[in-house]
Amino acid sequence: MTTSDMIRQLCKQKNISLAELCRRIGQTPQNFNKKLKRGTVSFEEMMMIARVLGVRYEQTFIFPDGEKIGKMQ
Numbered sequence: 783m784t785t786s787d788m789i790r791q792l793c794k795q796k797n798i799s800l801a802e803l804c805r806r807i808g809q810t811p812q813n814f815n816k817k818l819k820r821g822t823v824s825f826e827e828m829m830m831i832a833r834v835l836g837v838r839y840e841q842t843f844i845f846p847d848g849e850k851i852g853k854m855q
Contacts, residue, residue: 786818789831796835806834 783791793800804811807830817823825841832839842852 785821785823785828789818789823792831792835792837796837798835803831803835807831 789803790800793803800814801811804814807814807827814823817827828839828841840852842850844850
């Protein structure tokens with residue numbers, strides 16, 4: 783699943799439009815759609831999306847033994 787797919791699914795499940803999400807994170811829909819198409823949404827933007835929608839986002843490497851390396855909040 784791409785970042786774009788994840789964000790669109792999240793909006794659908796939270797029952798908000800992508801345009802509303804953009805307003806909440808302080809970006810224009812045009813600019814954010816370009817980022818979605820290019821796949822250039824930053825980790826910080828993903829964290830902001832999670833914060834404004836009341837969910838948790840993790841970006842993690844997980845070793846076979848369960849050890850994790852990553853940014854979590």
